[in-house]
Amino acid sequence: MNNATKTILGLIVAILVVRGIYTITQKSSEPTTDEVIKIGVILPLTGPGEEYGVASKNGIELAVEQINAIGGINGRKIEVVYEDDKCNPKDGLTALNKLVSLENIKVVIGAICSGVVLGIAPEVQKDNLLVISSGASNPEISDYPNIFRNWPSDAAQGEFLTKLAQEKLGIKKAAIIYINNDYGVVLKNLFKKEFEKIGQVVAEEAIPDTMNDARTQLLKIKASNPDAIFLFTYAKQMGIILKQSQELKINKQFLGGEGTKDQTVIDVAGSGAEGLIGLTPSMILSQVRNNFFTDFQSKYNEEPGLTGDTAYDIPFLLKEAMNKCSDSDVDCLKAGLLRIKDYHGVSGIINFDANGDLVGKTYDIITVKNGEFVPYEE
DSSP states (O other): OOHHHHHHHHHHHHHHHHHHHHHHHHHHHSOOGGGSEEEEEEEOOSSTTHHHHHHHHHHHHHHHHHHHHTTOBTTBOEEEEEEEOTTOHHHHHHHHHHHHHHHOOOEEEEOOSHHHHHHHHHHHHHTTOEEEESSOOOGGGGGOTTEEESSOOGGGHHHHHHHHHHHTTOOOEEEEEEESSTTHHHHHHHHHHHHTTTSEEEEEEEEOTTOOOOHHHHHHHHHHOOSEEEEESOHHHHHHHHHHHHHTTOOOEEEEOTTOOOHHHHHHHGGGGTTOEEEEEOOOOOHHHHHHHHHHHHHHSSOOOTTHHHHHHHHHHHHHHHTSSOTTOHHHHHHHHHHOOSEEETTEEEOBOTTSOBOSOOEEEEEEETTEEEEOOO
16 A cells, blocks of 8 residues: 555545544534423313413413523423313322323423312422412412412402402492302402401302303392402303393492403403402513513414413523523422522512412402403592
């Protein structure tokens, strides 16, 4: 073999080595399963509370899209796996087990229905999972430190509503219609306990969460002749009650809890919603919130539903925590969330207490005027 041949062979070997290195480098930069951060989402995408579940799903999808567009979390894209809990504890537990056993997921956004959150809570603690809810409000959730929520507990809502009834409306006799589940029963009891310090609850009627006709309950309520009727229901049921109350000529003041400000109420009730007074978790107007509304309307051609903003904030909160933690290290992630102070989210300023509860949040009073939700003015 002469020198020229040796030189040519050397060049060929060098080229092959360089190509091999380049190919390996190319392959290592391509996403693999290990490079994806999987987050589970459990929401009522059908059935009772569907309006809140869809709003949350839209908020989560927008947030994940924006996070992935800027490189994800530590260079890893987020992949979301959705499960429908149908606002049913049994379906919620099945959904959780699927996410854990089939997808090996440790972090879950959801659920919204308090009964579902309480239904999965023992498993969440036993398996050391992390759950962050965008809408569950039952005070008993505070007993489970692995469950955080970007939504205020109902613990203070009864007192707030009673103060509203007494100081702004002069209500002495109240009637209550409530959804017969872990959300409605607890809120009804909290309100009744507070209200009976200043007035009388003259009637209380339960409805199933699948209710489509409330005339029987409304006629009983009408006979009790209250000053006002308090509705602790989901948006669709609230709309049905208001529509049928108008048909039955029940001309009383209607008030709702924290779930009032959802377009579904007005869509279902029509003019029957006029004058409704309700609560909504307080918010701070900001450029961040304005940008969120613009982006949301651009993507979905509608305004965010009630939990669209609280759900949108959660992937960004997880991003903050995961910047210093593995997505499977739940203890580190919990500590990271607890370290977050005065996070300026689109739903307001966010801080968590040791139980994972949102702190410093109060309520705004809203009413329906000319077919729109507007701030309540005396």
